[in-house]
Amino acid sequence: AAGVIQSPRHLIKEKRETATLKCYPIPRHDTVYWYQQGPGQDPQFLISFYEKMQSDKGSIPDRFSAQQFSDYHSELNMSSLELGDSALYFCASRQRGGMNTEAFFGQGTRLTVV
Amino acid sequence: AQSVAQPEDQVNVAEGNPLTVKCTYSVSGNPYLFWYVQYPNRGLQFLLKYITGDNLVKGSYGFEAEFNKSQTSFHLKKPSALVSDSALYFCAVRGGLEGYQKVTFGTGTKLQVIP
Numbered sequence: 001a002a003g004v005i006q007s008p009r010h011l012i013k014e015k016r017e018t019a020t021l022k023c024y025p026i027p028r029h030d031t032v033y034w035y036q037q038g039p040g041q042d043p044q045f046l047i048s049f050y051e052k053m054q055s056d057k058g059s060i061p062d063r064f065s066a067q068q069f070s071d072y073h074s075e076l077n078m079s080s081l082e083l084g085d086s087a088l089y090f091c092a093s094r095q096r097g098g099m100n101t102e103a104f105f106g107q108g109t110r111l112t113v114v
Numbered sequence: 115a116q117s118v119a120q121p122e123d124q125v126n127v128a129e130g131n132p133l134t135v136k137c138t139y140s141v142s143g144n145p146y147l148f149w150y151v152q153y154p155n156r157g158l159q160f161l162l163k164y165i166t167g168d169n170l171v172k173g174s175y176g177f178e179a180e181f182n183k184s185q186t187s188f189h190l191k192k193p194s195a196l197v198s199d200s201a202l203y204f205c206a207v208r209g210g211l212e213g214y215q216k217v218t219f220g221t222g223t224k225l226q227v228i229p
Contacts, residue, residue: 004157033217042204042221043158056216090157092217102148103217105158 002026004093004106012112013081021076021109025093031055032074033103034066035090043090049074050096081113116141118207118220126226127195135190135223137205146209147188148217149179152202161203164188175199195227 005024013019025032031050035043036059045058049068060066063081068074072093078085088110092103117140127133139145149161162173169181179190188205205220 035219042219045216045218048216058216092158102160102163104160105150107157110155 004091004104006089006091006106006109008109009107010110010112012114014114015081015083017081017113019078019081019111021078021089021091021111023074023076023091023093023106025072025074025091026104029093029095029104030072031094031096031103032068032072033092033094034060034074034076035092037088037090037108039087041087046076078111083113086111086113116145116207116209116216116218118205118218120203120205120220120223122223123221124224124226126228128228129197130194133190133192133195133199133225133227135203135205135225137188137190137220138186139188139205139207140186141207141209144209145186145188145207147179147181148206148208149173149177149188149190150204150206150219152204152222154201158204161190195225197227197229200225200227 007022033048034046037043046060047066048056052068064078066076088108090108092105094103119138147164150158152158162171164171164181172178177192202222204222206217208217
């Protein structure tokens with residue numbers, strides 16, 4: 001079965017650079033979530049989209065932005081990277097139609113800022 | 115605001131023994147509760163969920179969880195632990211009156227099954 005695809009799997013950037021993380025949801029899933037998981041931490045919700053519109057916002061820094069495109073894939077854009085942005089970034093997708101549907105997670109993008 | 119608490123950072127259990135990983139939640143309205151497992155350098159894998167109905171929910175790999183509304187708990191259980199069950203387990207909640215789409219995770223419990 002198709003899963004959530006994230007690219008790249010690993011990314012190394014220098015401080016003050018920019019990064020773009022991509023997420024391709026499971027087919028027919030209309031909702032995408034982004035989470036950030038620091039070393040030894042639980043996943044922290046950043047932002048979510050439903051039908052290409054932002055639906056919920058968490059602890060996403062102002063330096064980050066995200067959007068969902070017409071094909072439902074989503075991109076997380078990160079600018080002015082800081083050492084503290086080093087983390088595992090997860091994307092998850094869900095079909096919003098039912099309240100009882102669970103989110104499925106991608107493998108994550110490991111971002112290292114040096 | 116919705117929240118999840120996992121009071122144990124780590125749980126150690128001998129192989130073949132029953133295991134319990136604890137989770138309590140706080141949410142306005144009806145909760146939708148989930149357990150996910152994370153193996154090293156891997157994504158979160160869905161184990162099971164409680165939406166409504168029977169308080170005992172059965173999931174993947176022989177895991178089950180019991181929803182207790184009065185104690186606002188959703189403990190993960192397995193009758194006989196395997197070494198391969200060693201991983202990081204996250205309890206999560208979605209629902210309530212606000213931000214019903216957002217999934218909030220607990221801090222995770224590391225399960226170590228000792229051969």
